[in-house]
Every structure is written in C-alpha cells, then in structure tokens.
Amino acid sequence: MxxxxxxxxxxxxxxxxxxxxxxxxxxxxxxxxxxxxxxxxxxxxxxxxxxxxxxxxLVNAHTHLELSPLDGEAGRDDPASWPEDEVDWLRRVVAHRIGRSPEALRDAVGRNLDDAIDAGTTLLADTTTAGLSWPLVCSAPLRAVVFAELIGLKRMRGLETNRHAWDWIGSIGPVDQVVANARPGLSPHAPYSTAGWLYHRSAAGGMPLSTHLAELPEELELLRTRGGRLREFLEGLGAWDDDWEPISPEPADYIRQGGLREADWIVAHGTYLDPADFWQLRPEAAPDGHRVAVAYCPRTHARFGHRPHPFREMLEHGVVVCLGTDSRASTPSLSILDEMRFLHARHPGLGGALLLTMGTLFGAWALRAETVTGxxxxxxxxxxxxxxxxxxxxxxxxxxxxxxxxxxxxxxxxxxxxxxxxxxxxxxxxxx
The missing domain is CATH 2.30.40.10 (Urease, subunit C, domain 1)
Known part of the structure; x- marks a missing residue:
C-alpha cells in the first residue's frame, strides 16, 4: 500500500x-x-x-566536459564525413585547447554538463584540467568521479601538472569526506604523453585512475620504436623528451605492472590491446579487489576509422566494458543512449539487454557505485x-x-x- x-x-x-x-x-x-x-x-x-x-x-564512464566542438568543424559530427585522421585531429584539439581561457573552459563544462543531464546521465567520469570541472559537477544533480589530468614526458611539465592536480585535491579537503556524490581521481593522460613515473605516482595516491590506453596504432608504434607520427606530433609541440623510455612496449603493462595494479582503473578506448592480455583485465585477475574496466566510446571510435573494437571479445573474456562519449570535440552529443543506439544499428545481433547494461550497471561498477545506482x-x-x-x-x-x-x-x-x-x-x- x-x-x-x-x-x-x-x-x-x-x-x-x-x-x-x-x-x-x-x-x-x-x-x-x-x-x-x-x-x-x-x-x-x-x-x-x-x-x-x-x-x-545512464552512466558515462569517460568524457571531457571542458572540450567543445572544434573551431571550423561544422559538419564533422556527420558520420558521412568519417573517418578522419586522429593524429591530425589531436593537433587541432591542442590548438583549440590552448586558445581557450579558464572562463571559456568553465562555460563549456556548464553547457556540456547540462546536455549530459538532459540526456539522462546520472553518473559520469570526467577528465579535466586540475579539477576545473569540480565546482560545477559537485553542484549538479548527479554522481561523478572527476579525474585531474596529468601530462608530460618532460620532467618539468610532468611535475607542473602533478603539482596542479595535487594542489586541487588538497584544496577540496580529505578525499574520503569531500562531497557525498563526487570523488576526485587522477588521470595520467596516455602512454605517449605521460612519463612512466607519473603513472606510478598516480597509482600510489590511493584514488581511482583513468587513462587513454591502446587508443590508436601510432601509440603502439611509439611505444615499440620511439618513432612515428606521434613522435613528430610531440616534437612539433616541443613536448618530446629524448630521454623518455616507456614503461613497456605493451600498453597493458601500463596498468598491470607492479604497483600500478594497486588501484582502480578506467581504461579509455583500449582498441589496440592485445587479446592475449584480456584475461588480465577481468575482475578476478585484479589484486585485493581493485577494479579495471574498459570505457568504449563507439562514435568517437568510428569517427577515426579504427579497426573494429574488440569489446565483444573482451566481454567474452569476462572484461567489464562500459560506455563513454569522449568529448564534444569528437562526438555529436554527450548521450549514452545515442551511443547505445549507434551500436545497436551497427551490430543488430547484439542484445539490447547487454547494451543497456553496458550503459548503466557496468559503468556504475567501474566507478564503485553499483550498490547505489545503475x-x-x-x-x-x-x-x-x-x-x-x-x-x-x-x-x-x-x-x-x-x-x-x-x-x-x-x-x-x-x-x-x-x-x-x-x-x-x-x-x-x-x-x-
């Protein structure tokens, strides 16, 4: 009654x-x-x-609220214009990001957060610059993990982004008593842009972590040869370090090696992970109950013409695969429902129940919120x-x-x- x-x-x-x-x-x-x-x-x-x-x-397990559609990119949201080159796109993203003031970035966070909530999002994982999105996310009607991005192959750049991230974390109070519905985390950006010592320092911080991993073939080339188009891209930015050595030539080692497994990880994309490594991403393979999940962003993946994403094989191996939107610089909307529908159209044999679970409960599990929501x-x-x-x-x-x-x-x-x-x-x- x-x-x-x-x-x-x-x-x-x-x-x-x-x-x-x-x-x-x-x-x-x-x-x-x-x-x-x-x-x-x-x-x-x-x-x-x-x-x-x-x-x-809906649960958006990977997004960048501070990014907006790129200047002069009208029509790029149309799948008919895909694929495009991702390294060239990265150059445009960097130029776009450098040209934006903190106020403009906060305005973008506000707009994108509203759009995500209007699209039914009640839990999200945002990757941002030194906690920039935190005040708006904390006051919004949803749950969130806000990851401060760490970037730098060169030591001075790495120390700078690390200091800014920890200054932000220190400014918001004790991590376990911060805000009822939001938690801070750290995001070493990617193996091609973030030195190995920053990965290890992040994992020692006791917070949830997120990283872009095995996202594009040029990343594999850089890790294995220290050369290729990504090196040229980094050299053009003045971000290359001749003394840099990767943690490993295998991307999976960036989350499975030594103390790096002593943390929860959201792996953004994971397109080029070796299938032989999938079993190591399963929940039961992580030590002491730490969690690893892959956040697949279907429309962003399609935009750059990558090989078919191995999400189905990952799921068959017991890997938790959830869904993200990446950013408005790479996808037409911040709607997880749109991502599910895109997959439904591309993979008609894929069960709708599984798609909805990927867009809800799996993401909640990855963000340690499955007992509350999802x-x-x-x-x-x-x-x-x-x-x-x-x-x-x-x-x-x-x-x-x-x-x-x-x-x-x-x-x-x-x-x-x-x-x-x-x-x-x-x-x-x-x-x-």
Missing part, C-alpha cells in the same frame, strides 16, 4: 537491468530511493507516464530516465528503446526530476 510519501510511476515498459523487461511496469519512489519495482497489479499508479520506457539513469532495484537511489517509445508493437522492448531516435524527456536523481518543459507529464513529477 502506498504511503503519502510514495510516488508510483507506471510506464509501457520498465527495463530494470537487474531483471527482465516488465510490460506495464511500476516503479515506486520513496524519500529519494526506489521502494519497489513490479508489474501491473502490484499496486496502483499515482502517475501513468504512458508510452515510455523507464530505465536506470539499475532499478529496491533500495537503490531513484536515479532513472524516461524515454518515449514509438507507436508500434515489437516483441523485443529493447528494440523499441534502441530502434528510434526519440530522446530522454525526463531524468531523476535521488527521486527529483529534471523534465523537458514540453513533456505532458513533466508538471506532475517532483522537480529538482
């Missing part, structure tokens, strides 16, 4: 992730948490949302998204969700809703 503090929502279908689809499903919210998930007849609905799917709030389950936070469905029948409700371009019209964080003002049910929801 409902209490005065309950709100029971009905939907054409509820997709809880931990459990199968529920036609005519009901979700009851009480004091910011999910009190019950069930089918028609379990209780009466206070509000019937109509022809929609209720899904868990699925619609009694006791968890009432973090959810409302997605309109097409007016047609389909035996597979996941095809209804993924086989359309209808966008999220409302999302809730801890039971408080952010809704599109034009949506007919929006006025009846408890608002943030």
């Amino acid at each position: 409902s209490t005065p503090d309950d709100l029971t929502l009905a939907a054409r279908v509820v997709l809880p992730v931990e459990g199968g689809p529920i036609a005519g499903g009901l979700v009851t919210i009480r004091e910011g948490r999910i009190a019950a998930v069930g089918g028609p007849g379990d209780r009466s609905a206070d509000l019937d949302l109509g022809n929609v799917a209720l899904i868990p709030g 699925s619609l389950k009694a006791g968890k936070s009432a973090d959810l998204a409302v997605v309109p469905l097409p007016d047609r029948d389909d035996a597979d409700p996941y095809d209804l969700l993924l086989g359309t371009d209808l966008q999220v019209v409302a999302s809730a964080f801890e039971g408080r809703f952010r809704a599109d003002p034009g949506w007919k049910a929006g006025a009846d929801l408890p608002r943030a």
